[in-house]
Amino acid sequence: MSLPPAIFLMGPTASGKTDLALELARVLPCELISVDSALVYRGMDIGTAKPSPEVLESFPHRLIDIREPNEAYSAADFCADARAAMADITAAGRIPLLVGGTMLYFKALLEGLADMPSADPAVRANIEAQAAHEGWGAIHRCLAEVDPESAARIHPNDPQRLTRALEVYRSSGVTMTEYRMRQHGGNADSSAPFIEQFPYTAIHLAIAPRERAILHERIAVRFRLMLEQGFIDEVTRLRARNDLHAELPSMRAVGYRQVWEYLDGKTSFDEMTERGIIATRQLAKRQLTWLRGWSQLQWLDSLARDNVSRVLKSLKAVSICS
Structure with missing residues (x-):
């Protein structure tokens, strides 16, 4: 029996993953699952580049806004939630389209996790x-x-x-x-063969500009746009809560940490902006490093106009669509 299909759409921050996912959802029987460790948190909208309420109404994303910022969310939590969502989507006769930039979540979903204690x-x-x-x-x-x-x-x-x-x-x-x-039978290497087979036939896609300078510019433009859209006010509201502090994983997300330090008076506005852009570029570099070691990966150029047709052609090649 053949395994049910799934689509993985990965890439560095600001590469255009969401836009391509929406284009694919318009032409394929897909449902979207977010693979992002920051988008799970409610109230963190601007700094995470969360899709707008209008987009989410038209194209619902699973695993967005499922935790409060003071709550833990692990790779194991993601795997359990994503597996359940994928099974539900598959049972409805549709294709799970997982989109995001948290590569650890993708890897954990594919390779499984050791049977470790739950969060305490x-x-x-x-x-x-x-x-x-x-x-x-x-x-x-x-x-x-x-x-x-x-x-x-x-x-x-x-x-x-x-x-x-x-x-x-x-x-x-x-x-x-x-x-x-x-x-792993005595091998502590996280790349050791996993025990449970991933129960889907997945096509692995990654999108990014061919030139690093273009990605860097997109990151800078987007971060400044976030500030114009009210990012500082968003962090101010989060700081006003009694249950959040700067060392929580949610508040150490890229951008939030830098704005928090600015509101603490540790940096100027210009310094905060520059540090936020640099931190986001460093995140993109780490994401690209993950992806370079990914096997069976099809790369797409963020600036290309034929990405949807290329994806559809790839899907037909593996019989995910007819």
Whole structure:
């Protein structure tokens, strides 16, 4: 029996993923699933470039606005939610079209995750409080003491992955490395063969401008447009909540961290703008690095006018559409 179809549409930030997804949804029997670790949060609209209410009404996206910014959302949470959404879409005779730039989520969905403990809010809150007091460098050192392999893989400025790795150990007494070794038969490498087959026939697409300078310019233009649209007011409203602080994963999202620091008086408006643009470019670079190592990937040029027809041709080649 052939596996049901799915479409993965990936790419760096500001590459035009959403626009292409909407074009495809107009001509294919698709339903959209967001693959973005920031779009899951309610109230974070401008700084995440969330599709407008009008777009979401016409083209509903699953897994948008499903968490409050003070709530945790892990790759395991995403996998469970995405699998359920894909099954629902497939059962309706339609094609899941997953679109976004959180490459870790795509990878986890494809390759599966080790059977690790679920999130522990109390342990997580303790880690975040320690980070707020001592800094994320201290958290990285704590992780290195108990799980040096994970510490070597995780950058000291990656709070979400640091928190999760240390949370796993503090809640279970077993390191993330050990869990991975158990899953992969003694091999802790995250690229080791996964156990459960991904139950879909997927076409893997990536969109980006051919020239890096074009992407950089698009990022700068979009960040400045966000500021014009009220990004600072959005962060001000978030800061006014009693349950949010600067060290939460949601508030450390690209752009939000820089605006938060500006509102703290740590930077000028011009410095905040420049830092926000630079941080977004660095995010795009990391996303492109993920994609360069992706197998069976079809690249599309953001500026090309024939992307929809190219995708349709690829889909026919693998019998996803007739």
